[in-house]
Amino acid sequence: MNVEFHPEASTEFQAASTYYENEVPGLGEGFISELERIAELIEANPAIGTPIDDVFRRAVLVRFPFSVIYRAENGKLWIIAVAHQRRKPGYWRDRTGR
Secondary structure, three states: OOOOOHHHHHHHHHHHHHHHHHHOOHHHHHHHHHHHHHHHHHHOOHHEEEEEEOEEEEEEOOOOEEEEEEEEEOEEEEEEEEEOOOOOOOOOHHOOOO
């Protein structure tokens, strides 16, 4: 399954990993590893996340207060948001074209 990040999700991912790395050296790499682990789990079982609606699902990272908002279809995993859990719910909906 191909993994593709929405450009804004990619920005969120990079900003979070940079923030953690600046706070504690090596923690940014830990964030990257955790996101990769979640992506691999989703690739292996796309229905693993909690349904948000009829299309999108949420998978929660274990070590960090973030969720991955995604859609899996036609052999592609589309990550629409790497959302901090304190952000306004659904802030990413304008990215979906719905």
